[in-house]
Amino acid sequence: MNDLFIEILKKYKSKEFHIAFVGAIKAGKSTLINSFLGRNLTSISVTPETAALTKIRASKDKDYIKLKFYNKKEWTNLWESIDESQSDIFKREYLALEADKIKDKWVGTEDKKISFDDQKEFKKVIRKWTSSKKAAHYFVKEVEIGLKDFSLPERVVFIDTPGLDDPIEYRSKITREYIDKANAVLVCIQADAMTGQELSTIYRVFSNTPHNPGKVYVIGTKLDNLNKPLIDWEKQRGEWLKRLEEDACYGNKELAKNNLVSASAYMYNMLKQYDNLSEETIDYELEPMTKRFRIKNIDDNLNKLLDVTNIAKIKNKIENEIINKHEIIFLEDIKEHYENIKFDLVNIFQNIKSENQELLQVADEDIKEIKNKKIESLNRLEESKKEKEELEETLTEVKNLTRKRSNELSNYIEDLL
Ligand SMILES: Nc1nc2c(ncn2[C@@H]2O[C@H](COP(=O)(O)OP(=O)(O)OP(=O)(O)O)[C@@H](O)[C@H]2O)c(=O)[nH]1
Ligand SMILES: [Mg+2]
Structure with missing residues (x-):
């Protein structure tokens, strides 16, 4: 029982909270992450871009990048799986980028962590290791980005993933496998198209997490691409909900309604940098978008425009529905174990009591037998005392931990308000 508790405490201590995008x-995953981060960090492009699983989390100190490389065995396996997949895109791109020239430099290399003061340099290095246009990305198994201004709790990790339909099979496989592991999944689907392909992406996600559809949020991205975003989305939403309510997805109307949101991350990111945008960008990129929302004067309507992008709304959902809910579930979990232990303690002492009563009842019996029973009972009492001490120790530990987590949680909720 004690071991079980120690296991739980350990699990909780090291528990990371993963939110996968x-x-x-090209559904807009990296752009959406950037809008939550408040800076354009993850690489975005009009062609397949994110090639490595990229974890983003808080850094206590400076911004950093941490790289994990394939070892020789993993690299050989990867090549074999590419041979088997019968797709030659990987090899063609690999050749075109002359990646083989730098293979020996990176395969089997120890993990590497680099810290940054300079933002430009930081972005350049992130691109070097995550972009499918750069040769180095082939050899990196996982990239971790640490941000000193990450606004979510330390344990929260965002995961930017390669596309689920990435023509390079091993990349999409990494993403598929990740869905089950993640604590929450934000599925990005372009708001202007719910075609068979998009649906199959959605079904693929739900089939990877059959027991917990609630952890999936469907984000209708690039809302600004609709002709009349607000009106068109309402219609579109009705159609999407019909699909999402089905058993293959949420299997529940209310959940589907709550977990489907549209977003315009690109417009949000532009509006956030509005003061630094060139006139040309404002005239030819931003204004046409804002006009589709039937809003003309950007200067006077900045907050209204930020509001229609829904980014703040989704960020709130991440904090209030996903992260906080998870913290509460965990506290409940600990509380339940605490109650179980209390129950066991009561049982132990009730048993001792009834054994002693038995001892009195046999008082008439042979004196020798009484003595033996007494010794046996004393031994058991000794054992129980020990167990009681151990349990009390664990209880104190749990109490402290629960108190600490509650404080953290209420501080965190206070911060949010
Ligand atoms: N208009 C508009 N364009 C967007 C929006 N979000 C992303 N884009 C554009 O769509 C393209 C793809 O965006 P990314 O964020 O790179 O998409 P991704 O899903 O990360 O792509 P991969 O990593 O290649 O799978 C880029 O040209 C973005 O500028 C949006 O909200 N509105
Ligand atoms: Mg990307």
Whole structure:
């Protein structure tokens, strides 16, 4: 029982909370992450871009990048799986980028961590290791980005993933496998198209997490691409909900309604940098978008425009529904174990009591037998005392931990308000 508790405490201590951003290639995953981060960090492009699983989390100190490389065995396996997949895109791109020239430099290399003061340099290095246009990305198994201004709790990790339909099979496989592991999944689907392909992406995600559809949020991305975003989305939403309510997805109307949101991350990111945008960008990129929302004067309507992008709304959902809910579930979990232990303690002492009563009842019996029973009972009492001490120790540990987590949670909720 004690071991079980120690296991739980350990699990809780090291528990990371993973929020994965998945979807088809070019669905706007990286752009959406950037809007939550408040800076354009993850690489975005009009062609397949994110090639390595990229974890983003808080850094206590400076911004950093941490790289994990394939070892020789993993690299050989990867090549074999590419041979088997019968797709030659990987090899063609690999050749074109002359990646083989730098293979020996990176395969089997120890993990590497680099810290940064300079933002430009930081972005350049992130691109070097995550972009499918750079040769180095082939050899990196996982990239971790640490941000000193990450606004979510330390344990929260965002995961930018390669597209689920990435033509390079091993990349999409990494993403598929990740869906089950993640604590929450944000599926990005372009708001202007719910075609068969998009649906199959959605079904793929739900089939990877059959027991917990509630952890999936469907984000209709690039809302600004609709002709009349607000009106068109309402219609579109009705159609999407019909699909999402089905058993293959949420299997529940209310859950589907709550977990489907549209977003315009690109417009949000532009509006956030509005003061630094060139006139040309404002005239030819931003204004046409804002006009589709039937809003003309950007200067006077900045907050209204930020509001229609829904980014703040989704961020709130991440904090209030996903992270906080998870913290509460965990506290409940600990509380339940605490109650179980209390129950066991009561049982132990009730048993001792009834054994002693038995001892009195046999008082008439042979004196020798009484003595033996007494010794046996004393031994058991000794054992129980020990067990009681151990349990009390664990209880104190749990109490402290629960108190600490509650404080953290209420501080965190206070911060949010
Ligand atoms: N208009 C508009 N364009 C967007 C939006 N979000 C992303 N884009 C554009 O769509 C393209 C793809 O965006 P990414 O964020 O790279 O998409 P991704 O899903 O990360 O793509 P991969 O990593 O290649 O799978 C880029 O040209 C973005 O500028 C949006 O909200 N509105
Ligand atoms: Mg990307």
